[in-house]
Structure formats: structure tokens, C-alpha cells
Amino acid sequence: MSVVLRADSIGKSFGRRRVLTSAYFEASAGAVTALVGRNGAGKSTLLRIAAGWIAADHGLVELHGRRHLRPDPAALANDGLVFVPIDRSLLSPPFTLAQHLDAVEARFGGGGRAAVLERLGIAALERARCASLSGGERRRAELALALLRRPSCLLLDEPFRGIDPRDVEVLQAVVREAAGAGCAVVLTGHEISTILAVADSVVWLRDGTTQALGSPAQAAEDWRFRRGYLGVR
């Protein structure tokens, strides 16, 4: 599998608090990479740096072989990267979902809109204003925008947080389908069984750095990970 996105030697401090010292991860085409770690470990920070939304203190981001010391989020977006954050929405509340989808199609070309909406179970919400969407509907609508863009790299920050069990299954299937279509998917979260079920590889963030744990089965066998993150003795 070819590496689509690579974040190398990433360091980041907020004031005196050093969140990342030397973090590394890579995302390959057709694979789902899970970034896991305790609260405050720097998962979201690392994703935001990889998407160019915030600047790292040091390190570089490589997308499709192009190196970015100071990644420009617009340039990365134009190169096929889509980041779906957890703390802010990609959707503008006064506009309808259809208007957002129109914009994505106008910008990147259309195709498969009805199928994407149907797959995510939000076809009936197309004409609804985004302000009226629930949390779960908003997450699915954001994923619809991302999929309609047909990204080569999809970064999902805590996609399963606050989602009801039935929608979790849908999101899991959609993430797997995106990877199956060749997209490099990176996701974070604390819903560990849900995440391990969908991931191909696991990266553990701790003490400002990363540790590649291999497949979910290998991660589940790693005693440091079990003790340090899962809390299993």
C-alpha cells in the first residue's frame, strides 16, 4: 500500500505545555489508521497539524510525496485531503445541506450524491437547514460532504463520539468503504472496540510521541498498551 500522508517528527507546545515532542504517523491508501491515546495526549492536535490547520513547532507533513514544512490547509485540501474536526463543524448553520453539497459538486465535480446520502441515511435531510440537524445527523452530513469530495486522504477526529449504536454501524461501514475505494483514512477516538473493529493499524500516542502497534490484534496483545491505555491488568 502506498503512503498518502506522512507526519514526521511533529512537535507542538501550547505555552509551557508540551503536547507533542516527536510524533510520527503515516496513512496508506486503502487502509484505516487509528490514532489512540489518553485525553490530552495530542491526537486532535496531531490531526490538525497534519491537515495544516495549526502550525507545528517542528516537523513536516508529506502528502502525495510533496513535503510541507508549513502546510497550507487550502493546498492540502486541493490535493485531496479532507479533515472533519470534532470541536467545530464543517457545516454553516444558516445554509441547507443541499447548498453545501452543491458547493462541493461545483468545486470538485459531482457524482454519487444520492447514493452517499442514502448510504448515510440522511437523504431526507437534504433540504434541512444545518442548524436544525442533531449531533449524529451533523456528523453524518459532514461525512457526506467529505465522501462527495472523493478524498484521497480523510482525517476524522472522534467520528464515533456521541453517535447512537445504529449510526455507529453505518459510519463504520462507510469508513471501510472509503478505504476500500482507495482512500487513506485516519481516525481518532476513545470508543476502542468500535475503532479497533474498523482499523487496519493502530498508532498509540503517549508522552508526546507515537508508537506504531501494528494491527488491532497486535495492539490488543501489547501489554504496555493494555496497561497504559486500556487499563487492563
Added chain:
Amino acid sequence: MSPPRSGAPPLVLPHFTRSILARSLLVWAFVRAAAVAGTAAAEAALRLPPSNPLALSPYAALLVVAVVCAAGWVFARRRNEDLFLLTLGYGRARQMGMIAAPALVVEAAIALALAAS
């Protein structure tokens, strides 16, 4: 999966572009009205002869544009338009240009009209 794209994307987002431009014009009108009112009040307080209410110094006009940009950026952030446009590949400089453009054009038009009269 989509092939990589490069270069400045064309503006093909009617809803979002219209919204940003209209809001920018509205903010400009509000700031301009405040500037005119402030100037008139200052002239009255200093007992100066009233000047043309449309005439602003170039620095004051630039300040009006700067205020429009700042307010427009705050509105765009509150409405998440900045993130959505970023996701579509429109960088922050481009977005700021969209916010500033109406105010710049109208201020330039007023300055030209005053110079010609």
C-alpha cells in the same frame, strides 16, 4: 479517489459567495454610517464648518475596510463558513479578499466620484 489539484480554484459557490459579499456590504454600510456620524459629531463639537459627509481621508477609508475585514472574519468564523471554504480549498487570504472586496470597491468608487466632482 480524486487526483491532486493545484492552482487557485475558481469561485463557483453562489450561495456562499453571495452571502459573504452581501454581509460585507452591509457591514461596510454600517461602519461608513458610523464614521459619517462620528465625523459630523466631532465637527459640531469643534464648531467646524460641515464637510462633505462622503469624504474620508485615505487612511480613514482604509480603516473602514480594515474594520469590515475584521467584522466579516468574525461573522465567517461564527457561521463556520471559514472551515467549509477551507475544506473546499479556498485559503484564508482568499476568504479575506472576498470579505474586503466589496468595501474596497465601494470606497474606491466614492473616492473617484469625489475626485471627479
